[in-house]
Structure formats: C-alpha cells, structure tokens
Amino acid sequence: GAGVSQSPSNKVTEKGKDVELRCDPISGHTALYWYRQSLGQGLEFLIYFQGNSAPDKSGLPSDRFSAERTGGSVSTLTIQRTQQEDSAVYLCASSLGGNNEQFFGPGTRLTVL
C-alpha cells in the first residue's frame, strides 16, 4: 500500500513569509509525528498526534510553529514569519499506535532565504 507522503518535496521561501507543509499518513495509522533535521544536525521531535487526544507539542521550538491534524488523517505543519534558522528537512512519520514502528515520509526540504 501507499506509504507516508509529504508535500511539497522542496520549498524555498523568503524570510518573514508563512509556509505550510503537508503530511498524508498511512491509512489507518492513528499516530502521526513531525520531526526536523537541520543541516549537519540530528533529528529532533516537534509534535505528536494520537487519535483524538490532545497533541504533544513539547518539541515545537517557538510559537511560530503550529500543527493540526484534520479528521484524524492529514496533518499540516505551519511555520509563521519564517527565519533562516528554520531551514531544514521536515519529516513526518506515522504508526498504528504510539508504541509501534514508525514509517517515515520522504520529507520536505525547506529553505528560507
């Protein structure tokens, strides 16, 4: 079946603009995660959704970052007033539940000029 998909694959934006990144998880997966991988850095957790529970937003680096998950499926990560340090690959993953293997999407490479 189809894996996790993300769009766009690449996004170039100017400093100060808002961007939206989309994630389509594997059908039936109740858990969805957003991660960030900055150049030369490791992966870092951003936010986690599980079913109808309140999301774990503990990894969001600032209040410019927000995410939502509509209908328990598609998720959108929004970055407002982008800064150059926001440049990174943003990865989405989904799993059957919070304690299961995670399947990663191909990522969105964000470049803030």
Added chain:
Amino acid sequence: KNEVEQSPQNLTAQEGEFITINCSYSVGISALHWLQQHPGGGIVSLFMLSSGKKKHGRLIATINIQEKHSSLHITASHPRDSAVYICAVRLIQGAQKLVFGQGTRLTINP
C-alpha cells in the same frame, strides 16, 4: 551530554566486513529504534526492540536494558549498506516522542 550517544560517528570498511554500530542511552526507555537514512533519501525503520535480539537478513540488532546499550550488526557488508544509521529511543516518561542519536555514517568500499 546527549541522552543518546552513538559510536563511531563515521565508519569506513571494505565489502564483506562485519560491521558493528553502538548506541548508549542515559534515560529510561520503553523501546529502541534503529533507522537507516540513505544520502538524499528518506528514513527507513530497520528495527524496533525492547529486549533481546532481532534479525532481518544480514542485519542483527541487540539490546541490553540493564546496561542501556544497543548494537546494530551488519554481516557480509555490501556497498549498498552505505548510509547513515540512527539510533532512537522512546522515553518511558512523557509521551511517545523519539530521542535521536547523532547517527553513524557508514561507507562500505567495494
């Protein structure tokens, strides 16, 4: 000090060699993941384990919960195994998020 430490950071070996990548962690965990990331490519989950040992093809992952240590082994290594291997742990306390090691860049020369 990072909660998850991997060693070595970089590893170059010849085709056919036995490869070991180590991961140590300092926190209580409920599970440990090994991930593979190819250059320019996405991330693939190799193993998720909470005890003992798992094997898939030429890959073997072990974990020692008491010593807070895991190893990833590759037997009969091949150039296509060249990738970054990432260890990640799921914390016991506080949600389901993963905490990642810095990764080990493996290069297998023919």
